[in-house]
Amino acid sequence: MLTWQDIDTVLLDMDGTLLDLAYDNHFWLEHIPEVYAKTHLLNLHQAKVRLHEAMSASQGTLAWYCIDHWTETLGFDVHEQVRKTAHKSSLRPWVFEFLNFLQAHNKHLLLVTNAHHVVLDSKLAHIDIAAYFDHIVSSHDFQAPKESQRFWRSFAQAHPFDPKRTVLIDDNETVLSAAKQFGIEQLITLRQPDSGLTAKTSTLHPSIHHFNELFDTANAATKSMSGKTCKMLM
Numbered sequence: 001m002l003t004w005q006d007i008d009t010v011l012l013d014m015d016g017t018l019l020d021l022a023y024d025n026h027f028w029l030e031h032i033p034e035v036y037a038k039t040h041l042l043n044l045h046q047a048k049v050r051l052h053e054a055m056s057a058s059q060g061t062l063a064w065y066c067i068d069h070w071t072e073t074l075g076f077d078v079h080e081q082v083r084k085t086a087h088k089s090s091l092r093p094w095v096f097e098f099l100n101f102l103q104a105h106n107k108h109l110l111l112v113t114n115a116h117h118v119v120l121d122s123k124l125a126h127i128d129i130a131a132y133f134d135h136i137v138s139s140h141d142f143q144a145p146k147e148s149q150r151f152w153r154s155f156a157q158a159h160p161f162d163p164k165r166t167v168l169i170d171d172n173e174t175v176l177s178a179a180k181q182f183g184i185e186q187l188i189t190l191r192q193p194d195s196g197l198t199a200k201t202s203t204l205h206p207s208i209h210h211f212n213e214l215f216d217t218a219n220a221a222t223k224s225m226s227g228k229t230c231k232m233l234m
């Protein structure tokens, strides 16, 4: 699928790509409605309907990813809820092996996420992957989501890369389409971002189930055993 000698830069999304989206789906579809219902004395069904309406209205915008926005909109401290639950997030399979492979092959490696800093920092406090990356970038730093051309223009200015020698791996296909429009040629999506949901059978962009489809796993296993130790902290 990828010819690694033709790639210098690897851009990796976080939620649903490196980390299992099961945490985020549970957080937004179950946990937050429960807190919202308790705070505003609603039943759970009413809370879910109201939240669904509020979230649908802002999907794909930076506000949708903004914990300050949801704290203001929902009337309770969503930052606190993120900090209290982030230890439940977990890595998708083959992530350490894939990151070891990329590091061993000297790729310029960036984590590029729409996650708000409180989400990013809370998750990376429990999952020890930050050291693999040359840069960790939140789209909130550029005031534009990855779905927009404005983000890609600002990002490329801050972290120059050759779009022809770059791959973006992201579970969000709207983001991949925006990156394609910007000129990034190599795009890969994930068929099962949430381990609790059925894998997708069709995608707009080339797709993988797990990262082991992108490198020689027999080789990588030896390297990761003799390489530096990186483990889950939780």
Ligand SMILES: [Mg+2]
Pocket (backbone or CB within 6 Å): 013, 014, 015, 016, 017, 170, 171, 172
């Ligand atoms: Mg994602």
